[in-house]
Amino acid sequence: MIVRHPVVRRLLEALATLLGVAVLVFVMLRAIPGDQVTASLGTEAAALTPAQRAALEAYYGLDQPLPVQFLSWLGAVATGNLGASQRSGESVLRMTAAALPITLELAVLSLVIGLVLGVAAAMLSASRPNSARDAVGQAVGLAGLSVPAFLLGSALLALSARFLGYNPNAEQFAPLIADPALHLQQLLMPALVLGFGLAAPIMRTARSALLEVRSQDYVRTARGKGVGPRRLALRHVLPGALVPIVTMTGLQFGYLLGGAVVVEQIFSVPGIGRQVLLGIQQKEYAVVQSTVLVVALTFVLVNLGTDLLYRVIDPRVRAA
Amino acid sequence: MRRIGAAMAAAAVLLTACSGGGGAPAGGAAPSGLVVGSTSDPDTLFPWKATQFQAVHVLEQLYGTLTELDADLEVVPGLAESWRVSEDGKTITMTLRTGVTFADGSAFDSADAKASLDRIRDEATGAVAAASLASVTAVDAPDPATVVLTLSGPDAGILAAMASVNLAMLPSDATEQALQATPNGTGPFTLTQRTPNQSIALAPNPAFWGGAPRLPSLEFRVIPDETSIVSAMQSGNVGFAVFDDPLVAQSAEGSGLTVTDTPQLSYHVLQLNARQAPLDNLDVRLAIQCAIDRQQVLDTAALGEGEVTGPITSPAYRSDPAARPCPQRDVEAAKRHLAAAGHAGGLTLAAIVSQGEYATSVNEATNIQAQLAEAGITLNLDVLESGAYVDRWVAADFQTAVALNGGRPDPDGMYGRYFTSTGNLNKVAGYSSPALDGLFAQGKATADPEARKRIYEQVSAELENNAAWVWLFTSFTYTATSPEVTGFRPMANGSLKYLRETSVGGS
Numbered sequence: 141m142i143v144r145h146p147v148v149r150r151l152l153e154a155l156a157t158l159l160g161v162a163v164l165v166f167v168m169l170r171a172i173p174g175d176q177v178t179a180s181l182g183t184e185a186a187a188l189t190p191a192q193r194a195a196l197e198a199y200y201g202l203d204q205p206l207p208v209q210f211l212s213w214l215g216a217v218a219t220g221n222l223g224a225s226q227r228s229g230e231s232v233l234r235m236t237a238a239a240l241p242i243t244l245e246l247a248v249l250s251l252v253i254g255l256v257l258g259v260a261a262a263m264l265s266a267s268r269p270n271s272a273r274d275a276v277g278q279a280v281g282l283a284g285l286s287v288p289a290f291l292l293g294s295a296l297l298a299l300s301a302r303f304l305g306y307n308p309n310a311e312q313f314a315p316l317i318a319d320p321a322l323h324l325q326q327l328l329m330p331a332l333v334l335g336f337g338l339a340a341p342i343m344r345t346a347r348s349a350l351l352e353v354r355s356q357d358y359v360r361t362a363r364g365k366g367v368g369p370r371r372l373a374l375r376h377v378l379p380g381a382l383v384p385i386v387t388m389t390g391l392q393f394g395y396l397l398g399g400a401v402v403v404e405q406i407f408s409v410p411g412i413g414r415q416v417l418l419g420i421q422q423k424e425y426a427v428v429q430s431t432v433l434v435v436a437l438t439f440v441l442v443n444l445g446t447d448l449l450y451r452v453i454d455p456r457v458r459a460a
Numbered sequence: 461m462r463r464i465g466a467a468m469a470a471a472a473v474l475l476t477a478c479s480g481g482g483g484a485p486a487g488g489a490a491p492s493g494l495v496v497g498s499t500s501d502p503d504t505l506f507p508w509k510a511t512q513f514q515a516v517h518v519l520e521q522l523y524g525t526l527t528e529l530d531a532d533l534e535v536v537p538g539l540a541e542s543w544r545v546s547e548d549g550k551t552i553t554m555t556l557r558t559g560v561t562f563a564d565g566s567a568f569d570s571a572d573a574k575a576s577l578d579r580i581r582d583e584a585t586g587a588v589a590a591a592s593l594a595s596v597t598a599v600d601a602p603d604p605a606t607v608v609l610t611l612s613g614p615d616a617g618i619l620a621a622m623a624s625v626n627l628a629m630l631p632s633d634a635t636e637q638a639l640q641a642t643p644n645g646t647g648p649f650t651l652t653q654r655t656p657n658q659s660i661a662l663a664p665n666p667a668f669w670g671g672a673p674r675l676p677s678l679e680f681r682v683i684p685d686e687t688s689i690v691s692a693m694q695s696g697n698v699g700f701a702v703f704d705d706p707l708v709a710q711s712a713e714g715s716g717l718t719v720t721d722t723p724q725l726s727y728h729v730l731q732l733n734a735r736q737a738p739l740d741n742l743d744v745r746l747a748i749q750c751a752i753d754r755q756q757v758l759d760t761a762a763l764g765e766g767e768v769t770g771p772i773t774s775p776a777y778r779s780d781p782a783a784r785p786c787p788q789r790d791v792e793a794a795k796r797h798l799a800a801a802g803h804a805g806g807l808t809l810a811a812i813v814s815q816g817e818y819a820t821s822v823n824e825a826t827n828i829q830a831q832l833a834e835a836g837i838t839l840n841l842d843v844l845e846s847g848a849y850v851d852r853w854v855a856a857d858f859q860t861a862v863a864l865n866g867g868r869p870d871p872d873g874m875y876g877r878y879f880t881s882t883g884n885l886n887k888v889a890g891y892s893s894p895a896l897d898g899l900f901a902q903g904k905a906t907a908d909p910e911a912r913k914r915i916y917e918q919v920s921a922e923l924e925n926n927a928a929w930v931w932l933f934t935s936f937t938y939t940a941t942s943p944e945v946t947g948f949r950p951m952a953n954g955s956l957k958y959l960r961e962t963s964v965g966g967s
């Protein structure tokens with residue numbers, strides 16, 4: 141009965157998703173060849189005597205059976221203890237608390253850039269379908285889809301450093317509170333790169349949604365009543381096309397968190413993407429498992445939020 | 461020139477911009493401090509377990525060792541100001557410097573040295589250099605300035621081995637956990653601030669026994685991507701970096717930075733597992749050796765950036781790369797060897813290749829594959845993610861392996877562990893012989909440098925004539941510095957020891 145409530149059902153689904161992610165990450169990490177010992181020693185690991193290896197495995201907790209490792213990790217996570225980095229001894233909760241806001245900020249900035257670019261381009265394209273203007277808009281959209289972030293990012297960084305002598309990302313990363321100006325400069329280029337990639341799918345979705353709405357009866361009625369083209373586009377067409385755009389944007393949030401790995405690496409932004417990447421390279425089980433879980437939680441929450449947002453912007457969903 | 465001016469102006473603007481808030485000492489990229497661009501955060505700050513280059517680069521600034529190597533990789537005094545080796549080679553008596561202190565101000569003496577050596581030898585510590593001390597049977601500290609090492613037999617390589625930061629001297633009461641958080645060494649610099657995955661800031665140690673470094677500050681800043689480091693150098697934020705990608709080095713050079721190439725001790729090699737058929741047959745191994753033009757591998761896989769090499773890469777003992785069967789590629793000879801081994805119709809072998817561990821591996825493998833094919837040998841490549849590669853390499857689970865192995869200044873330290881029958885990497889090397897066992901024992905027992913050189917020439921010859929492996933080339937590392945950086949000397953082992961003598965802008 142209570143599970144029938146759509147919001148509660150959503151929450152239960154979210155919980156199941158998180159548990160699935162936890163199991164998957166745990167299993168996948170251990171399915172990757174090489175453990176923490178070989179990750180830290182590389183080929184030097186061949187020189188270890190059995191006693192040395194046993195000492196190191198005990199140090200990293202690798203001597204426990206896998207189910208015990210999994211359950212003790214899950215139990216700890218349930219109580220809010222995400223574990224600690226074996227290397228630096230720092231708590232993953234603290235690391236994540238420092239890194240996640242940076243990535244979220246980057247994601248929001250990219251989202252804004254992507255939406256502004258994407259919707260503007262779509263409105264230009266859709267205002268006169270199949271014109272030259274539309275073709276240019278579509279070509280730019282295609283470029284955004286096909287140019288990989290690492291290429292765009294490296295090119296942007298190299299060109300601006302080389303020709304403008306401008307490279308805020310070579311400074312040590314500035315926290316927002318300590319130095320907002322530098323902080324925003326440091327996030328600008330990565331956000332542009334991510335935003336550009338994001339603008340393309342938004343543009344394509346928005347364009348077809350706008351075209352569809354334009355052909356609907358209520359728009360024709362409004363036009364017949366003599367509503368001007370600008371007012372028509374902003375007040376009548378755009379709101380009608382919002383649902384697919386919001387859906388698309390929500391889905392793209394996953395892309396942002398994934399794309400953040402590449403972009404944070406290139407621009408040396410100490411966000412969650414780099415935390416995961418470093419953790420994988422160093423086979424830091426606790427760091428990777430817990431960070432991925434936090435990322436999954438973020439993703440689930442964003443999707444939940446997107447669902448709830450539909451109810452606000454589209455009365456038809458509220459009825460369902 | 462104008463570009464540099466613009467870069468400096470921009471840097472100045474940014475510096476003023478950032479000095480407004482935060483006040484992080486990293487902004488202590490003050491005019492004459494040095495910022496080193498590093499692709500990766502050290503994976504550990506505990507010197508006995510550090511094998512990652514970036515970790516070693518930081519730790520050698522913070523910790524001291526009993527001996528050190530100079531720019532030519534000759535052994536020179538470190539925390540031990542002198543030493544005496546007994547007539548029979550079984551006792552080394554070291555006299556320690558007096559007045560040396562750790563970063564926390566406590567004094568360094570023989571009790572710390574003894575505790576350090578004993579703990580490194582203890583397998584439970586998991587210290588990676590334990591094997592370097594294998595010949596040590598006891599360590600004594602008769603007085604605060606003297607350490608006596610008793611050896612099971614003469615060991616001429618041990619003094620060079622002790623220069624590794626993996627044998628750093630730690631305070632006798634320090635725990636690994638405490639040192640991870642607060643390094644406490646006797647090195648030229650001390651740690652002032654660490655921001656994980658971002659930056660490690662160091663300050664000169666005014667009490668350093670070799671004299672305080674000239675840099676007012678030294679920061680290792682993590683910029684994960686080598687090309688991003690180049691752009692950081694172009695914009696004037698970073699003054700020093702070490703690259704291993706020749707393309708990156710070229711772009712750095714093209715933008716007005718000073719770039720120095722240094723041939724490395726580490727070497728690219730095709731390892732052959734001579735314990736398994738068909739590679740247990742000398743003719744098969746010689747066929748492979750004769751079929752490969754090493755210069756071609758170097759040219760196609762590494763843009764010709766490097767030097768063709770024989771087994772020993774250390775400048776003092778360097779092997780003659782031409783002293784081997786088939787110094788030039790000889791496909792006919794390869795076919796003759798193959799026929800002599802009973803494989804006139806051809807042969808199929810497998811190679812493990814690591815992807816991602818270093819840039820040239822896959823290109824090397826495909827070039828070797830093409831060259832061997834012309835001699836009738838089919839080489840199947842198993843391209844593996846680096847973790848998977850290391851797992852198979854460590855288990856010696858391969859026929860051949862395209863490898864980049866680290867070198868060491870002393871040939872005994874470099875190859876004794878591989879090619880003596882009791883060496884701890886002998887399983888991976890896949891080859892040993894009574895002749896090599898004898899030569900390595902002799903090399904260890906001989907103190908006279910000239911006599912040692914002759915012995916290791918024979919070791920080289922033995923390895924090449926038996927085609928134990930096929931040695932290919934050594935690559936360069938590239939030290940890029942902005943024009944105002946002076947006094948740094950790069951070393952073939954990749955050490956950044958000479959940062960202690962480096963200065964910026966004549967400071």
